[in-house]
Amino acid sequence: MSSPSTPARGRPSRIDRALTVRTALDLLDRSGLDALTMRRLADAMGVQAGALYRYYATKQELLTAMSEQMMEGVTASAVGTDDASWSERLATLAHALRKALLARRDGARVFAGTHSTGVGVLGFAEALVGILREAGFSDDDAALSLYTVANFTVGHTLEEQAATDPENGGTTGVEKLRNAVTSGSDYPHLNRALSALTSPDFDRNFAFGLDLLVEGLKARL
């Protein structure tokens, strides 16, 4: 519980936990999650890979710290609208979560693969559940709504970042979809909806889904 910390006896450390997450997030932005390896991260920090394990016991633990860092300040950024309605405050919070995930390359993938219990994540959960409880929803409905909003937002952002990642060369995914849908006559409905299907305005799409959820909540109140 106090290996790389407190007194400061012996040699000063060249790296620490905070510098490691920061460098990892930088590397993530530059190269993407698949290229974020312990060896490359160590390289970027001028150290051998084994040295990282003095600060994070596993790569998974580092990824969790990265998620937590990404969520730092998300809740704070979504207040100030304290006089707004519960539905507006809920929507602001959801948009703030999406924005935080979009702020880093593969942010949604990193977040989806971890389960932080730090103040970033729990503060967000507290704020969202608080808004709904104070609006009159039951404890259960508030908890279920948290999961619904979070799962939708993460699922949506996962797709968005997969579709727009530089890794997945250009417009290849959309082109394959268009070809599959337009060749043959098996998908009449998809053909009619093709333009909305293949020119995905992600902002609009997210706002649409979030509005569905909010309207559903209003109907339940």
Add this chain to the structure above:
Amino acid sequence: MSSPSTPARGRPSRIDRALTVRTALDLLDRSGLDALTMRRLADAMGVQAGALYRYYATKQELLTAMSEQMMEGVTASAVGTDDASWSERLATLAHALRKALLARRDGARVFAGTHSTGVGVLGFAEALVGILREAGFSDDDAALSLYTVANFTVGHTLEEQAATDPENGGTTGVEKLRNAVTSGSDYPHLNRALSALTSPDFDRNFAFGLDLLVEGLKARL
């Protein structure tokens, strides 16, 4: 376009595309996605790893075929309720998608990491968009709804399988969450909602979120 197929000259092949996906899905169920390597799969098929590349150019292509296989028959399983209302038919379809992902260990992770354009996936999309278009929704709203329902379902099932996977030892995740929420007094709302938060009835949670979306759609019609 015809390397491992058609005539049948030379030695008969010991493996093929269909057997490869089937064995891969079996291995997935037994060992999980992280243990599904090309070498282990080759072992299970009594062949060297390099041999697999005659049938699937990359592991990603194999994973896409696995996704497509998982989706085979999903749409068919969700009809028969042809006289039901559009909202019932939509819900049935969403439940069928979730069921298909839950049917395989790490099914949601496999599905989320691929973008099949086969009949399984596109047939599902066609059915969902068809239900909404015929119910009177615009082409755009039908397309946006497809993404919303799919993203919510995949996001939800991703969380569900992460929480229930044998890999993530027992109840560790829930215990950590409970400890973090109950220690200190930073999360009054989460404490009130703790039972619903930590004893997640996933069936109920999914039905709740889906109902929110459906109610939101009804309000929009």
Add this chain to the structure above:
DNA sequence: ACCTGAACACCGTTCAAGT
């Protein structure tokens, strides 16, 4: 035509040994 064998360029993680 189909598969083997062996290699290439990597991984995450551990740990004795140096300073």
Add this chain to the structure above:
DNA sequence: ACCTGAACACCGTTCAAGT
């Protein structure tokens, strides 16, 4: 106390060579 060096047990993918 902190980090290096080197190893362990793997990866995905390629490709000449055998049959």
